[in-house]
Amino acid sequence: ARRLFLQERRRPVALDASFLEALAAVLGPRGLVTDPADLASFNAEERGLYRGEATVVARPDSTDACAEVVRLCATHGVSIVPQGGNTGLCGGAVAGANQIIVSTGRMNRVRWIDADGCRMAVDAGCVLADIQAKARDAGCLFPLSLGAEGSCQIGGNLATNAGGVGVLHYGNTRDLCLGLEVVLPDGRIWNGMRALEKDNTGYALRQLFIGSEGTLGLITGAVLKLFPAPTSTATALCGFEDLSRVTRLLSLCRSITGDDVTAFELIPRFGLEIALEHLDGLRDPLEGSHPWYALVELSTSRPGADLNEVMESLLGRAFEEEILSDAVITASLDQRASLWRLREGLPEAQKHAGASIKHDVSVPLSQVPTFIERASAAVTAACPGIRPCPFGHVGDGNIHFNLTQPKGMDKQAFLDRWEEMNRLVHDIVADLGGSISAEHGIGRLKVDEMRHYKAPLELDLMRALKTAFDPAGLMNPGVILPATTA
Numbered sequence: 303a304r305r306l307f308l309q310e311r312r313r314p315v316a317l318d319a320s321f322l323e324a325l326a327a328v329l330g331p332r333g334l335v336t337d338p339a340d341l342a343s344f345n346a347e348e349r350g351l352y353r354g355e356a357t358v359v360a361r362p363d364s365t366d367a368c369a370e371v372v373r374l375c376a377t378h379g380v381s382i383v384p385q386g387g388n389t390g391l392c393g394g395a396v397a398g399a400n401q402i403i404v405s406t407g408r409m410n411r412v413r414w415i416d417a418d419g420c421r422m423a424v425d426a427g428c429v430l431a432d433i434q435a436k437a438r439d440a441g442c443l444f445p446l447s448l449g450a451e452g453s454c455q456i457g458g459n460l461a462t463n464a465g466g467v468g469v470l471h472y473g474n475t476r477d478l479c480l481g482l483e484v485v486l487p488d489g490r491i492w493n494g495m496r497a498l499e500k501d502n503t504g505y506a507l508r509q510l511f512i513g514s515e516g517t518l519g520l521i522t523g524a525v526l527k528l529f530p531a532p533t534s535t536a537t538a539l540c541g542f543e544d545l546s547r548v549t550r551l552l553s554l555c556r557s558i559t560g561d562d563v564t565a566f567e568l569i570p571r572f573g574l575e576i577a578l579e580h581l582d583g584l585r586d587p588l589e590g591s592h593p594w595y596a597l598v599e600l601s602t603s604r605p606g607a608d609l610n611e612v613m614e615s616l617l618g619r620a621f622e623e624e625i626l627s628d629a630v631i632t633a634s635l636d637q638r639a640s641l642w643r644l645r646e647g648l649p650e651a652q653k654h655a656g657a658s659i660k661h662d663v664s665v666p667l668s669q670v671p672t673f674i675e676r677a678s679a680a681v682t683a684a685c686p687g688i689r690p691c692p693f694g695h696v697g698d699g700n701i702h703f704n705l706t707q708p709k710g711m712d713k714q715a716f717l718d719r720w721e722e723m724n725r726l727v728h729d730i731v732a733d734l735g736g737s738i739s740a741e742h743g744i745g746r747l748k749v750d751e752m753r754h755y756k757a758p759l760e761l762d763l764m765r766a767l768k769t770a771f772d773p774a775g776l777m778n779p780g781v782i783l784p785a786t787t788a
């Protein structure tokens with residue numbers, strides 16, 4: 303028997319005049335967006351896969367105002383889509399016509415910073431790059447770093463448990479958060495802004511909200527962990543003849559440097575070629591052509607350390623052991639920035655190279671070569687001429703297994719095969735004990751995949767949590783959980 307989930311049974315509620323009047327009274331003119339021209343950016347979606355239809359965006363400037371908005375929505379039965387920087391890649395911040403977006407962009411204060419204690423407290427709407435800069439000004443490091451850091455907000459990072467390029471050393475966003483403040487779906491405010499490393503007083507509630515993509519509550523503030531600023535950093539681009547050598551280099555890096563490997567990113571030759579073709583100001587950093595590349599970064603906060611020396615001897619050893627074919631160590635900040643631009647520009651370069659079908663998956667590190675080989679063979683057999691571009695945070699076992707359309711194929715005809723390609727790739731991921739969403743979340747994009755790849759017991763537990771936190775199903779309905787279960 304198929305059981306309808308709560309969200310599906312709710313009928314969409316029209317936004318009536320009395321609700322809108324009450325909302326305007328709470329928020330004032332600066333806090334309410336209803337002009338179609340101003341709504342456009344809130345209704346846009348990063349990958350162009352969805353088009354939002356929201357006619358109302360609430361922009362509260364404080365936790366209390368957020369709570370009043372949420373309470374009002376609860377009274378009127380209006381569902382809420384939380385939105386931060388709107389850079390998410392799974393359609394989780396897209397709202398329908400009868401929902402309202404609650405945007406945290408005006409809540410952007412750093413509440414306090416304790417450099418000695420390595421902690422800071424921020425509003426949810428602080429832009430990630432601003433938090434990094436504030437931490438730097440205080441002589442510290444906030445290590446969360448990703449391509450969208452100039453516009454994504456910490457509330458969105460927490461809601462998606464974002465990963466990025468520093469996970470290998472510092473962990474995901476959930477590892478960087480000590481405390482949380484959340485407006486619950488009925489409008490109550492949960493103050494969990496503790497700055498404690500140790501707190502074993504029962505269930506870790508904040509961990510439930512982290513990664514919940516706005517389905518359990520609206521995050522309004524967070525206490526973040528800071529780290530000592532690095533004193534030495536070394537960056538290199540390495541070329542390899544096959545994938546097994548890439549993971550061997552990671553293992554060598556770890557055995558030689560201990561815990562100093564802070565980034566280890568995979569780039570395929572195809573990715574390098576499209577980046578050189580479509581992004582301005584880049585040149586091939588290595589002379590020969592290699593099927594695979596890795597961007598490797600070491601960093602430490604140990605006083606007096608010189609990681610360039612360590613990198614040189616490490617790469618020397620890798621040459622001796624025939625792991626590496628070629629490598630270059632950056633000699634200036636400009637060179638380092640240009641290597642990172644090459645890596646972080648890959649999604650942009652792909653847009654120029656044609657339509658893409660994307661997968662954000664992880665497998666155990668030892669299975670990365672097998673996964674890439676098997677998945678590339680499967681999609682090529684199904685769609686000859688397809689151009690796989692597997693890249694990303696390979697040190698975490700996280701591959702962005704992106705597929706560029708065959709040359710000359712109609713874009714839409716290629717995109718129509720999205721589900722077929724997902725099935726081929728995700729079946730291999732599941733077979734290797736991996737995850738169909740390593741870091742981007744589920745959003746609306748992967749809800750159906752949850753039915754295929756998440757155990758029924760896990761889905762039942764997740765539904766029980768959803769019902770406990772949000773019995774009326776008003777927080778971001780349709781995100782994460784499939785509407786029905788077999």
Ligand code: FAD
Pocket residue numbers: 348383384385386387388389390391393394395406426447448449450453454455456457458459460461462463464465466467515516517519520521522649741742745778781
């Ligand atoms: P939004 O897109 O606004 O929202 C994302 C989800 O979180 C939605 O479900 C929304 O409802 C919910 N949400 C937002 N704010 C709140 C809140 N305050 N309370 C409750 N729920 C909320 N992601 C990675 O993990 N690693 C990467 O390396 C990475 N690189 C990227 C590079 C580029 C160029 C781009 C465009 C995106 C990248 N992303 C990456 C994806 C994206 O940047 C992250 O998911 C980011 O954490 C989203 O933050 P945001 O503020 O834009 O959230």
